[in-house]
Amino acid sequence: MSLTFLRRIFLTGGVLLLLAYFLGVMIALPSKNGPQIIIPTAANLIPNAGMILLVISGLIAAAMRAGWRRAVPLLNLALVIPVVGLLLGFVELTLVRREIDRVILPGGRVVLMTLEPGFTDTSFGLWWPDGWRWKAVFDAGDQITYSEDGSFTSDPRLVLTRDGRHLMIRRGGIWTDCWMIQPEMTSSEPTPCLAGEGNSPGSRSAWLDRSDRIAAAIGAEPARP
Incomplete structure (x- = not known):
């Protein structure tokens, strides 16, 4: 199994886990009227796992490059991870019971x-x-x-x-x-x-x-x- 294929697996898995979590949050939007879907506590592990997979994919991408080009995927991680983290925090505060x-x-x-x-x-x-x-x-x-x-x-x-x-x-x-x-x-x-x-x-x-x-x-x- 090549590093390129492995990186794609981790990247795709991370994105899919994050999308699945956001979809679950949207389905369980808080409401005071009628029965409510409440996301189980264990579901908080889903975005954490997605973030870990994204980091691993970025590290693999950096390992596949030589010289200064290794800094490009690391820079992408430094930009993407905080943004995703802030988005998750906002969702947790405003949309999740x-x-x-x-x-x-x-x-x-x-x-x-x-x-x-x-x-x-x-x-x-x-x-x-x-x-x-x-x-x-x-x-x-x-x-x-x-x-x-x-x-x-x-x-x-x-x-x-x-x-x-x-x-x-x-x-x-x-x-x-x-x-x-x-x-x-x-x-x-x-x-x-x-x-x-x-x-x-x-x-x-x-x-x-x-x-x-x-x-x-x-x-x-x-x-x-």
Whole structure:
């Protein structure tokens, strides 16, 4: 097998992997209306593999040349890879829902937690299966707390109590959300543990106070930051 043929294989494979990923993103464009396709976390390996193949093809091209001409494919790599990387980053931020965590309810139903696309606000979503797609657990996205300035958004986790009666979100080492659930959650929505609460505490003390009231309601303390 010649180096020319090998370079073409790596180049074609890299381009096809990147195109396949972008096509998958377009098919799964985020929507709040109706069932949603959510790209699995493992799909993030596809563009990474495509980038690696492009780099290998460029290195092979450089090895096939002599003298100063070896710098041409390396220069192409230096120009193309950052552009593709920036494009991938833009797509990830604006068009891709990232799976963060998932739990299995007592009735066997899976609940998936996602990081929603966006540049500034940090918002999260909860989903459960609807056939081969996913359906939002809530009719309104404002039932999950969010933060415009990044307050208590680190290390988000979806937590189910041992007795299976409460589903919570833990972020930044505190409880930020809590719902009472039933073993079979089919048509009814989970009931908030704290009724009548706003979805965006305005200060650090308000976030901590909300966490304390959730802890009192479920009888479990989170680890404080």
